[in-house]
Amino acid sequence: MDAYDKGSNARPVPGEPEAAVPDSRPPEGQETSDGHETADDHGTPDSQGPPVGQTPSARIPQQYGDQQEQPYEGQPYGDQQYDGQYDDTALAGPPLPPPPAGIAALSLPYQIAAALALAVVAVAACVHVGMVFLHVAPSNTVTKQHGQAIDEWIYPEFEQNWKLFAPNPLQQNIAVQVRADVRAADGEIRTTRWYDLSALDGAAIDGNLLPSHTQQNELRRAWDFFVATHDNANRPNGLRGALSEKYLRRIVVLRLDREQAGGRGAVVQQVQVRSRTTNVPPPKWSQEQVSDKPIVRQLPWWPVSEADRAAGTRPGESTGTEASAR
Template sequence: MDAYDKGVSARPQPAPPHASRVGIAALSFRYQLVAALALGTVALAACAHLAMVFLHVAPSNTVTKQHGQAIDEWIYPEFEQNWKLFAPNPLQQNISVQARAEVRTADGATRTTGWYDLSAHDGAAIDGNLLPSHTQQNELRRAWDFYVSSHDTENRPAGLRGDLSERYIRRIVVLRLDGENPGGRGAVIERVQVRSRTANVPPPEWSDEKIDTRPVFRELPWWSVTPDDVPLARATKVEVTAR
């Protein structure tokens, strides 16, 4: 190699285009535009959610009076705010949600199943699980709280959220019972009934407090199952009849 060749090879080579750029800047303009739109959408959704939560916990004002129903539909049931953990008298009861079904079997007969303790199933799934899912921990419990808070003791809706809470817990129950396959192969769930079992937590042995620990049941009326309540995979295979 002569001196000329050595001189040429020793020259610094030009950096490839965009070599010094990182992150979004390294993308082409088209992908930069897509990324900007995606980030803008996420930021807008986050701001909208924060605004809804703020209006939900804020004192009554002109906005909440005019758009209270829209705010409640956004918040309940997934984003409900409560302070039970820090209350002066925290919840000291064991509440389990149980359900049974009226099913039409493959041969056309109708029968009523026994009571399924859905809360016990969730508890068994959580026991010993270091990373239990949010569904196992909260879905059924929050659905029942939602129903109780929107109905009086006679199970009559106490506000605009009554119908929503009924549909929400009914669909959860239908989904859970469908997984149990009540009535055998080909059976169809036509109606469901839900009840709660509430028992006070017994005091510790060193306490002189006397508490009645006998369970109290709250039984809801039978609900007819509609096509919208049935899991999609199941709805494509069977015909649901509502009474």
């Protein structure tokens, strides 16, 4: 039995050769009992400390199981100069992609609904641009075959005109006036006075910093639309004649109802429209001579239907039959 097998305090027997003391270090590349690995430079001069001029704290601690010597500060480290600090980005991995935004952030049903809504808006915009282009373009095969559909899309809301850039702008004041036959609450038929609708619009605009588009242009454009589609005998000269007449009639019926023509509870039976045109006087320094006599254009009586009354007017009792035109 070996003398060293008796314990750590055993001594060698006198007269016997000393047994070789076993090396307490494990072989190179194997772990010790405390989990550390041995290095192959144990006991060598290179392992005694950092190079001259370096402090022991500048040496980067080795990771367990790493047999490769870490470089010191200022020594080459791969393709870069090592500065003694760890690179945390190397351990963090590639950056995460940003979260989805916009429509991509929605669920699949909402993405489909949003795509359909955008498609409808795009189609409507393309149709509108195409209709406006065909309206302002010179006469062609498409406008000849589908002129009525184009006009119904454009008029009256999207009508295009070039009066702002005309070389000879309007030099007349045109007042649109209307009167009506109304059935009063007692059943009597009465004829109202003439209502100057243009003067009422002018009074609403005067002193108003933000007048509405309706106050400024609705009545004026309706009258221009009627004049452009009728001859001097007030007969329609195209397909838009009936449309312009209906548009103007519904506007004046609405305005008469707003003014309570004929008294409270009166029902409009038929209306008559006229225009009173006067020339704008030239400036004093001008030698131009214009007539100051007004020109009156009076239209025939128009019967008012239930559809005309329903277009924004107050409800009234129906007479069952419309009054005949005078």
